[in-house]
Amino acid sequence: MTATVAPPRRPTSATRPARRPRPTYRWSARGFALPAVLVVALLLYLPFVWTSYLSLTEYNGLGDPELVGLAKYSEMLTDAGFLNSLLNTVYWVVGTLVLPVGLGLLVAVLAYGLKGSFWYRLPFLLPYAISGVAVGVIWTFVLQTGGALDEALALLGVTDPPRWLLDAPLNTFVMIGAATWQGAGVNALLFTIGLQSIPREPLEAARLDGASGWTMFRTMTWPMLTPLTTVVVGLSIVGSLKQFDIIWAMTKGGPGVSSETLALTMYKETFVNNDYGLGAAVAVFLTVVTVAASVLYLRRQLSGAKEL
């Protein structure tokens, strides 16, 4: 905390002159930001420091951790399953950006402005309200061999459906489908908030100018949605990299390790295999990748807004 409050660099008056607020707000700004920073530092950063420390140790959960330097990281990188987990994780990130985000946007835009739009969006929000335990059970019904999906396909004449959860990478793809079912509604809700904050006048003016729906969306709505798109995409990247619940409920990473992601590897190494050091190393790797990905994305997206 204190480190960053350090020596205030004098803004070169040439670049940003009167745009800085009067210095009286400096303390006020810190005061408003303090509670958020303080709580995340204590309850999220501090535990993570502990995890980072564990990644440098050999530790089975009992007794005291024993420092081993970077051994756990090299163990992680040379592990045969690591690349497989990494690949599955990439599937998740890309898949989540395409499906839940794309569908969320579609639903938000289609429902926006319709009479009773809330009710059109509701089916998509319901899955988010259902508890994880039940979600796991439902999707097992749907995807197990001879399950609801196979039965439905049989009606369409498909007698030899794929083994949804047994063959890789298909099992990862169908689980992304399950995640889409659960997450699209939230994205739709966030996009809707974005749409609501767009002033009506420019849109009306464009409509009067005879702009078609698609042109209007592309040139007016989409650019103005940017702040919320950033939120949705940023959260999706993070969420997909961390995705755990659905996979754990449906395949536990299996069969074998075929649907394991980095989050699963981390969990299994730590809690199943009791190799806390290795699990922590995967956690740190995962975190660094996620932070890097989101900062890269956010800096590009937010740098414009930053100087508003």
Add this chain to the structure above:
Amino acid sequence: MKRTRILAGATAASLALGLAACSSADDGGGEGGDATLGFYTDKAAWEPSFDAMNEVSGAEGKTLDFTGYSDTTAYDSFIKQSFRTKKVPDLFTWHTGPSLGELVDQNLVAETTDLWTQAEADGLVPEGLKDNYTYGGKQYCVPLNVAYWAVYYNKKVFADHGIEVPTTFEELMAAAEKLKAADVTPFHQMNIIFEFAWFQALLAGNAPDTYQGLQTGDASYLDPEVVEVMDQWKQMIDDGYYNDPGVTTDPQTLLKNGDVAMAYFGTFLSGQLTEVGAKSGEDYGIFPMPSMNPASGGQMVLETGPLCVGKGSENEQAALDYSAWWMSDEAQKTWSDERGEVSFNPHVKVDDPEQQKLVDAATSDDTTVQQRYLEANPLPVYTLSTEIFGDFVTNAPDPMPGLQRLQGEADTYWADQG
């Protein structure tokens, strides 16, 4: 709030004190008196059974304050970490094998040698059970429960197809063939949690010494007996003897509905079958798994879960007294009735002839009692086995690469131990 309040009759209490006193040799004085013991378990679904136990033990002034976990992995790490804090659990359930060995090595569980000596003298535990609880010649924890692994079968399916209960492996295979021909899936298996089950059943029956040798590093996964077993298993999968592993409906439902004719499981399945309304002896029966190699004699896998006392916990002495009581006829009768499951205590007859048959078989002279694969093997090897066997159940690949990986992991482990 949920604790059941008991009006402790003076007679019952004094009887109980007598029992407690004789079973704890180093009576630390008043410490072991009335207490509410912090109790943790990963068997969260058993809370009603523990409530029932409280009604009985409450008469002696000791009750459990139940905290249940449903996820074993989360539970294990919670217990381990709790030893770093001042919240050391009074009583908790654990796993036998290397997991308990770890706790013993770290001096985290209270020794129960005196309790075992007394229990053996009183005939409360069967021969051999103690081995599961012995580390360096001393005992730790007491048995919470036991389960025998055997074959559950659907009686109606057997009757419909004129199948007698198999007593040899040949008969078992013949039955499977017959069922298969009639379009009934003979066996249940799953590719998670119990993916090791058929490896255990086949290997223990084919070569009991090799089965045990794997646990000590004296046998190899590449030994011909193991390869034979894998080939047999693969043949059975290829022949369509098992349900599709993509079917994840619970085994009790599949068995009850006749979707599978047989399921190799621990006797904890009895409770789950009762839950879905299947009746022992009417809807289903149980028989010991016949040995793949008849020369092996009978092989019965016994699974047992420990009830442990945290060393240095707040109510350590009271928890030890409770542990002693747990093995008693009174406690075990209540437990067995409550759960509808077999007790380890030979004085207690389980109220289910099907399960009693297993107990009788297990205690007969020509049957060897084996430990379950999950607890008996080193953790890293077991963990890898979940991957290998999970894949094997699903895809029935050539077994050799998997066995080689398992042996590689075992070599590494035993080299570290040496």
Add this chain to the structure above:
Amino acid sequence: MGAVTADRLRKTVLVVLGLAWLAPVYLMIVNAAKTNDQYGVLSVWSPAGLGGLWENAVAAWTRGDLSAGMASTGLYAVAAPAIAVVVGAAAGFAIVALRLRHGFAWFVVIFASTVFPMQMLLMPLFLGYVETGLYDTRTGMILVYTVISVPFAAFVMRNFFAGVAHQVFEAAVMDGASTWRIFWRIYLPMAGPALVAIFILQATLIWNDLLLGLTLTQSAETRPVMTALSALQSTYGGSTMPTVLAGGLIVSVPTVVLFLLAQRAFTRGLALGQY
């Protein structure tokens, strides 16, 4: 008219997609209503009437002892997101309206904390909680749930406020309002729909949390309901699928009701959103 056709097309797409989305919900309800004799025999798609639903719900409620956790969960799911929304909005306000120095860096600091894998934070949190006496207390649970909600709240609010013209702030300053007043009286009310959305999403998240509840509580008074629900599904002696589903259904009712109630807040918020 083109607009009418377009609206009709939009509705059609939404209804078709919506029905696909409801199919798993249908499966849940239908199978939660099956008796043990029907489950596994009837196709998962076939309804068996709602006869068994009550029975299964009662079984889940009593066997799972779900009532015990409802009150605690309710408290956590209301208090924590309410605090988090304000704390997060304050951070967003500081960064955007008050132009906190190195605002982007601070924002990344707050946001990056959502990145840490929760499973790995559980054990250190548990140790810390036992040390500080927060373990197994409602205060501790509200605190931790608040904290996990703050980054999301800060992210959404920061971006929402970024869409507010800075003139709004300057005009208020001209009127002589304090920053405190500007925050409470102008910025927060203006963010109605966003605040409601964050509150609902986080309340749902907390309501459905299992990991933190399992790790940081122990007694019946503090344990959230999900720990009880998940116990129904455990490997050893778990309940039947219809019972698990019925339990899942009961526990989901409050969150669904919350979403429905929010519908009013949304329409009201809509008008306020048009500043």
